[in-house]
Amino acid sequence: MMTAGEKLRRFFRTDQGVGLLLVSPTALYALLLLAVPLIAIVVISFLTQTGVRDFAPGLSLVNYKEALSDPLYRELMLRSLMVSGSVTVVTVLLAFPIAYFVSFGVKPEQKSLWIFLITIPFWTSYLIRVFLWKVILGYNGVLNSGLKLVGIIDEPLTFILYNVNAVIITLAHAYAPFAILPIFVALEKIDRSYLEASRDLGESRTMTFLRVTLPLAAPGVVAAVLIVFIPTIGDYVTPKLVGGPGGTMIANMIQTQFLRLNNAPLGATLAVLAMLIVAVIAIVFLIVGYRAAGGGKKGGRG
Amino acid sequence: MTIKAKPERKPLISLQNIQKHYGEYHALRGINLEIGEGEFFSLLGPSGCGKTTLLRTIAGFEDIDSGSVMLAGKDMMGVPANKRPTNMVFQSYAIFPHLTVAENVAFGLRKSPLSKVEKAEAAEAALNMVGLSGYGNRAAHALSGGQRQRVALARALVLKPKVLLLDEPLSALDRKMREQMQVELIKLQREVGITFILVTHDQEEALVMSDRIAVMFEGEIAQCDDPEVLYRRPKTKRVADFIGVMNFLPATCRHEGGKKIVNIVGLGETEITEEQCPEGFPEGAATVGFRPETLTILYEGQTPTHREAPAMIEEVVYYGDMTYYDVKFDGVDTPVRLSMRNLFGRDVLEVGTRARISWSPGALVVFG
Amino acid sequence: MKTLKTYAILYLVFLYAPIFLLPLFAFNTSTIIAFPLTGFTTEWFTALLDITEMHSALFNSLKIAVTSAVLATIFGIFGAMASTRYHFPGQKGIMGFIMLPLVLPEIIVAVSLLVVILKLGLSTGSWSVIAGHTLICTPFAIAILNSAFAALDPSLEEAAYDLGETRASTFRRVTLPLVMPGIVSALLISFTISMDEFIIAFFLTGADPTLPVYLFSMLRFPKLLPAVMALGTILVVLSILLITIAEIFRRRGAKRAGLKDTGGFL
Known part of the structure; x- marks a missing residue:
C-alpha cells in the first residue's frame, strides 16, 4: 500500500498535479486578497459599528433592515440599476453594428487595426476621460458653446449635465470596447459558409442575418451584456463627476459610509446587496438567454 | 504471449505487459512486443487504438500503470524522455519557430562534448543527409511542409539515437509529397541503420515502408507480421477488413475423410488447408475472405487457371491503370469487388454484362 | 456596408472626442475650458514642473505600477501556463475566480481590502495599492498570456525535452x-x-496619493484645470505609446508562432 505522502507525491507528478501546483501561487493570491476580503465584507455587513475600529459583538440584520427600508438607499439602488441597465442597452445596441461592420465589412488584414483603434481610448486615463465629458456636456461646455457659436441654440442645454443622462452617456462611452469585443469575437467565429448555405437555401440577406448570424452571435451579446452591466453598477467616478446630486449611485454612498461616516457595516451591507442584486439579475439573464438560445434542445449550447 | 523480434534481428526494445488508463479509458491493454535492431517497424491502427500512446510510452512521455519498457537491455522505468536514447519526429514536426534551421538541428547537441565547429559540422552533415544542405541559415518559419519534416528528421538523427520514433510524420503532406517521402524515409533508414518506429493510420503507408507491422485495435495488438503475411493471411476478419479491401462471403465448413471442406455460397465446395484458417478450422457456419486481385474476369476464349463461376457486373469504377468491378455471383446477394489491370486492347466491361469469373481456392482465408 | 461604415466612423469620433479635445485645451491660453479657443500657449505644461506634490504622486504611481505589473505578470505566467497546458481538478472554478476582478466593480475590491487591512490593524500605503492593483491586473495578464501560451504548440516543449533538455532548460x-x-x-x-x-x-493609498488620486483632488480647483488638461495630454500620449508597443509585441509573438492575427487584447 502507498502511504498518503507517497500518494501525494505521485499526484503532483501527474498532469493534474502539475497543473494544480502551477496555478496555486495565483490561486492563493486570489484566495487571500479576494476571497478572504469578500467573506470579511459579508461578515461585517452583519455587525454594528460602535467605535472607530470596534464592532459590537454578535451578528444582526440591523444594517439590512436599514438599507432596505430607508427610501434614500432604496432610491440609490434602484437608480443604480436603472443607470446600469440603460447603459447596458445603449452600449450593446450601439456596439453591435460596429462589431458586425468590423467582422463582415472590413478586409481581414485591417481587422486588427480597427479593433486596436476601438480599444485605444479604453487604455487612456479613465479619470481624464470622465472629466472631459464634464467639459463637453457642461453649462459652458464644448457642446453648448459650440452649438451657441453656430447659432443652433441661444440658451445652453441643461438636461445634459449633472444628471442621470450625463452618467449614461459617459458610461456608454467608457464601456464601448467591452461590448464590442465579445460580439466581434462571436461574429468572427461564424463560419462564412453557413451564411452562404442560408442564401443558397433561398433566404434573403435580412432573413439570413436573423436566422443564422444573430442566433450564432448570441453568446457574444450575452457576454457583452454581463461585462457591461456588472461593473457599471459599482461605478464611482462618473456619477461623482458628471452626475450631480440627482445622478449619484450606490458606489458613492458606499464610499461615503466607509470614508466619511465611518459606518463600515452599513457600507458593507450596501456593497453586499448591490453584488447580490447584480448576481441574481445576471443569473436570471443567463438562464433566460440559455433558454432562448435553445439550450433545452439536445446538442444546444448555452 | 510476447511477440518476438525476428530471429535474424537482435531484440532492441522489449515491451512487457504495458497497461495504461486515462481515467476510465483503457488505452493500452497488455502490450507484449519485441522490436529488433535496425528494424523499420510500424504501429498501424484507426485513431484511438493506442498506437500513439504506445509510441509516447517508448519515448518516455507517458507514465504507464504497469509493465516494463526495456531498451537495449536497460529498464527504462523512471528514465525521463530527455534521458532516453530515443528521439521523436512529431506529427506537427515541432520545429522551433524562433531558431534557424541549423539552430534547430543542433538544438540537442548543446550538452554534447563536441566543439562548436564539430557541432556545426554534425548539423550540416545531418541536413545533407535529408537533402537540405545549405539551408542552415534559413528561418524555420519560412520552410515548406516537406522541408519542415526533413529538418525534424535531421534534428532527431543528429543525436544518433538507438530508436527514431515517428508520429504520423507524413499525414500533413499532400499525396505526391507523401509518396516521395515514403521512399526517402526507407532509403534513409537503410542508410543510418537505426530502428525506426512509425505510427500511422494509413495501411498503404505501413505496407510500403515497414519490415514489420503491428495492427492495433482498442489498445491491443491484433496482429504483428510482415506486410506480405499481414496482407495475405490476416488473422482476424477485422484485420483483414482494415488492411486493403477484402471480400467476405458466407460459407459452411465440414471435415470429410480427413479433408477440410468449405462450401461457399455461390462458388461451391473446395478443399482448404490448415494455414488458411488463422482462427482454426470452424466447423459449421463460417465466412471466407478473398482479395479483389485474386478474382479475374475471363474474356472470350480464356480458360480458368483455377475455378470458375458465372456472375453479373453491377458496378464499374474506372481508375485509369485499374478498373474495379462489383460483381454478383449467381445466387449471391452481396456484391464482391474485383480489380483488373487495364491492359492495352482490353475493353472495360459495362454494367449489366454477364461474365465468367476465375477464383483461386488457395487465396481464400476462412474465418469462424 | 456603406451606411455601416459611416456609422462606424461616427462611432470612432464619439470614442475619440474626449481625447481629441484634451490637447486643444491643454495648449489654449484661456483658463476656462470652453470654446472658442483664445490662443496657443505651453504655459500649462511648464506649470506642471512647479507642482512638486504632483511629482511625488507621479513617482509614487510609477513605483506602484512597476511593482504591480511585475507581480501580476508573474502570477499571470503561472495561471496561464496552468490553464492552457494542464487539466486539473476544479479548473473552471479556480480560473473563473482568478478572472473575477475583470467584472467585479473596483469599489468592491477596494472596500473589501480596506476592511481587512483595517481589521488586521495595518495601515494603508503604497503596499496596499500594489496588492490591489496586482489583483486586478492579473486577469488581464492571464488573458494576454493565455493566448501566447495557447499559440505555443505543446510538442515544441516535448521536442526540446526529447532532445535532451530538462524541464527547466526547456522553459528557458x-x-x-x-x-x-x-x-x-x-x-x-x-x-x-x-x-x-x-x-x-x-x-487604499494612505498618506501618499498616486497620480490619479492627486489628479482627482486637482479637479476641485478650477484654476488648476488647464494644468490638469496638460497632464492629461501627457498621460494619454504615454498610454497610447505603451499600448502601441504592447500591441506590436503581441503581434510579433503571434507571427512568431505562425498564427494569423485576428484580434486585440481581450
Whole structure:
C-alpha cells in the first residue's frame, strides 16, 4: 500500500498535479486578497459599528433592515440599476453594428487595426476621460458653446449635465470596447459558409442575418451584456463627476459610509446587496438567454 | 504471449505487459512486443487504438500503470524522455519557430562534448543527409511542409539515437509529397541503420515502408507480421477488413475423410488447408475472405487457371491503370469487388454484362 | 456596408472626442475650458514642473505600477501556463475566480481590502495599492498570456525535452523566448492599468496619493484645470505609446508562432 505522502507525491507528478501546483501561487493570491476580503465584507455587513475600529459583538440584520427600508438607499439602488441597465442597452445596441461592420465589412488584414483603434481610448486615463465629458456636456461646455457659436441654440442645454443622462452617456462611452469585443469575437467565429448555405437555401440577406448570424452571435451579446452591466453598477467616478446630486449611485454612498461616516457595516451591507442584486439579475439573464438560445434542445449550447 | 523480434534481428526494445488508463479509458491493454535492431517497424491502427500512446510510452512521455519498457537491455522505468536514447519526429514536426534551421538541428547537441565547429559540422552533415544542405541559415518559419519534416528528421538523427520514433510524420503532406517521402524515409533508414518506429493510420503507408507491422485495435495488438503475411493471411476478419479491401462471403465448413471442406455460397465446395484458417478450422457456419486481385474476369476464349463461376457486373469504377468491378455471383446477394489491370486492347466491361469469373481456392482465408 | 461604415466612423469620433479635445485645451491660453479657443500657449505644461506634490504622486504611481505589473505578470505566467497546458481538478472554478476582478466593480475590491487591512490593524500605503492593483491586473495578464501560451504548440516543449533538455532548460530555451512578446505585452498592459487606476488607489493609498488620486483632488480647483488638461495630454500620449508597443509585441509573438492575427487584447 502507498502511504498518503507517497500518494501525494505521485499526484503532483501527474498532469493534474502539475497543473494544480502551477496555478496555486495565483490561486492563493486570489484566495487571500479576494476571497478572504469578500467573506470579511459579508461578515461585517452583519455587525454594528460602535467605535472607530470596534464592532459590537454578535451578528444582526440591523444594517439590512436599514438599507432596505430607508427610501434614500432604496432610491440609490434602484437608480443604480436603472443607470446600469440603460447603459447596458445603449452600449450593446450601439456596439453591435460596429462589431458586425468590423467582422463582415472590413478586409481581414485591417481587422486588427480597427479593433486596436476601438480599444485605444479604453487604455487612456479613465479619470481624464470622465472629466472631459464634464467639459463637453457642461453649462459652458464644448457642446453648448459650440452649438451657441453656430447659432443652433441661444440658451445652453441643461438636461445634459449633472444628471442621470450625463452618467449614461459617459458610461456608454467608457464601456464601448467591452461590448464590442465579445460580439466581434462571436461574429468572427461564424463560419462564412453557413451564411452562404442560408442564401443558397433561398433566404434573403435580412432573413439570413436573423436566422443564422444573430442566433450564432448570441453568446457574444450575452457576454457583452454581463461585462457591461456588472461593473457599471459599482461605478464611482462618473456619477461623482458628471452626475450631480440627482445622478449619484450606490458606489458613492458606499464610499461615503466607509470614508466619511465611518459606518463600515452599513457600507458593507450596501456593497453586499448591490453584488447580490447584480448576481441574481445576471443569473436570471443567463438562464433566460440559455433558454432562448435553445439550450433545452439536445446538442444546444448555452 | 510476447511477440518476438525476428530471429535474424537482435531484440532492441522489449515491451512487457504495458497497461495504461486515462481515467476510465483503457488505452493500452497488455502490450507484449519485441522490436529488433535496425528494424523499420510500424504501429498501424484507426485513431484511438493506442498506437500513439504506445509510441509516447517508448519515448518516455507517458507514465504507464504497469509493465516494463526495456531498451537495449536497460529498464527504462523512471528514465525521463530527455534521458532516453530515443528521439521523436512529431506529427506537427515541432520545429522551433524562433531558431534557424541549423539552430534547430543542433538544438540537442548543446550538452554534447563536441566543439562548436564539430557541432556545426554534425548539423550540416545531418541536413545533407535529408537533402537540405545549405539551408542552415534559413528561418524555420519560412520552410515548406516537406522541408519542415526533413529538418525534424535531421534534428532527431543528429543525436544518433538507438530508436527514431515517428508520429504520423507524413499525414500533413499532400499525396505526391507523401509518396516521395515514403521512399526517402526507407532509403534513409537503410542508410543510418537505426530502428525506426512509425505510427500511422494509413495501411498503404505501413505496407510500403515497414519490415514489420503491428495492427492495433482498442489498445491491443491484433496482429504483428510482415506486410506480405499481414496482407495475405490476416488473422482476424477485422484485420483483414482494415488492411486493403477484402471480400467476405458466407460459407459452411465440414471435415470429410480427413479433408477440410468449405462450401461457399455461390462458388461451391473446395478443399482448404490448415494455414488458411488463422482462427482454426470452424466447423459449421463460417465466412471466407478473398482479395479483389485474386478474382479475374475471363474474356472470350480464356480458360480458368483455377475455378470458375458465372456472375453479373453491377458496378464499374474506372481508375485509369485499374478498373474495379462489383460483381454478383449467381445466387449471391452481396456484391464482391474485383480489380483488373487495364491492359492495352482490353475493353472495360459495362454494367449489366454477364461474365465468367476465375477464383483461386488457395487465396481464400476462412474465418469462424 | 456603406451606411455601416459611416456609422462606424461616427462611432470612432464619439470614442475619440474626449481625447481629441484634451490637447486643444491643454495648449489654449484661456483658463476656462470652453470654446472658442483664445490662443496657443505651453504655459500649462511648464506649470506642471512647479507642482512638486504632483511629482511625488507621479513617482509614487510609477513605483506602484512597476511593482504591480511585475507581480501580476508573474502570477499571470503561472495561471496561464496552468490553464492552457494542464487539466486539473476544479479548473473552471479556480480560473473563473482568478478572472473575477475583470467584472467585479473596483469599489468592491477596494472596500473589501480596506476592511481587512483595517481589521488586521495595518495601515494603508503604497503596499496596499500594489496588492490591489496586482489583483486586478492579473486577469488581464492571464488573458494576454493565455493566448501566447495557447499559440505555443505543446510538442515544441516535448521536442526540446526529447532532445535532451530538462524541464527547466526547456522553459528557458523554448517556452520563454516564444512567449516573451506576450510577457512584455502583459507587463505593459498591467503597468498602464495600474497607472490609470483610481478607485482602489483612492481607498487604499494612505498618506501618499498616486497620480490619479492627486489628479482627482486637482479637479476641485478650477484654476488648476488647464494644468490638469496638460497632464492629461501627457498621460494619454504615454498610454497610447505603451499600448502601441504592447500591441506590436503581441503581434510579433503571434507571427512568431505562425498564427494569423485576428484580434486585440481581450
